[in-house]
Amino acid sequence: MSDGGKGSTQRPRSIADEEWANRWDNIFGRDRMTDIAEKAKRERALDEMVRINQELGLYDDCQMDRPSNTNV
Secondary structure (H helix, E strand, C coil), X not given: CCCCCCCCCCCCCCCCHHHHHHHHHHHHCCCHHHHHHHHHHHHHHHXXXXXXXXXXXXXXXHXXXXXXXXXX
């Protein structure tokens, strides 16, 4: 007898994953161009932070290549 639980797998869909995503975006208003613009804005901000930190001498290019979790 079934326990009535939901389980961990999704129910089968009658549409493709891409169509599902498109419909989700249409319903909930996700705008792909806004996402692209936000990503570009974040990358510009990060580049500016790196430039300022380099000017202040907080780190150099060699430290950027080294993984941060090494204990040297």
